[in-house]
Amino acid sequence: MNLSNLKPAVGSTKNQKRIGRGEGSTRGGTSTRGHKGAKSRSGYKRKSGFEGGQMPLQRRVPKFGFTNINRVEYKAINLDVLASLVEGTQTATMDAAYFVANGLVSKNAKIKVLGRGEITTALEIHAHAFSKSAVEAIEKAGGKAVTL
Structure with missing residues (x-):
């Protein structure tokens, strides 16, 4: 056996339908498309979402809400996470580069910084925002x- 004589298993493949190759093939004439109408023509393509004239789903379902373009997405880090980071090291300041290096944020x-958990070490933490409880706990x- 080599690449030149490999074949699929017997019965695993079928011959392709040869459509539009004359009346003798039994698939000439209308080429399995039926008689007349848009669907029988070449170039026919149904519009996506078309439901035969019935009001389509995307028009039946109402729209609601909006996306605020001014929203700022923060990556939250809790105090208990910071406390677990500090345990092994003598770090006094934590800034964005420190958080990226430790894999907490991109x-x-x-x-x-959010206030879940407790922190016992005096740290200088640099972040874009703090919750009130986090500021209280840090100070x-x-x-x-x-x-x-």
């Missing part, structure tokens, strides 16, 4: 919350 993400531990 390079261009905006960071918001209570003797740290500083710096807004970028």
Whole structure:
């Protein structure tokens, strides 16, 4: 056996229908398209979403809501995550580059520090936004919350 004599298994393939090759083929004439009408013509293409004249689904279902173009998406980081990062190291400041290096956020993400968990080490944290509870907890531990 080699590449030149490989064949599919017997019975696994069928011959292609040869349409429009004369009356003797039994598929000449209308070429399985029936008689007349738009669907029998060449170049026919049904519009996507067309339901035979019935009001299509995308027009029956109402539109609602909107997308605020001024919305700012923040990547949230909680205090308990920061506390677990600090345990092994003697880091005093945490900025965007530190968060990216530790895999918490991507390079261009905006960071918001949230107040879940507790922090005991005095840290200087640089972020784009802080929740009130996070600022209180950071300052209570003797740290500083710096807004970028």
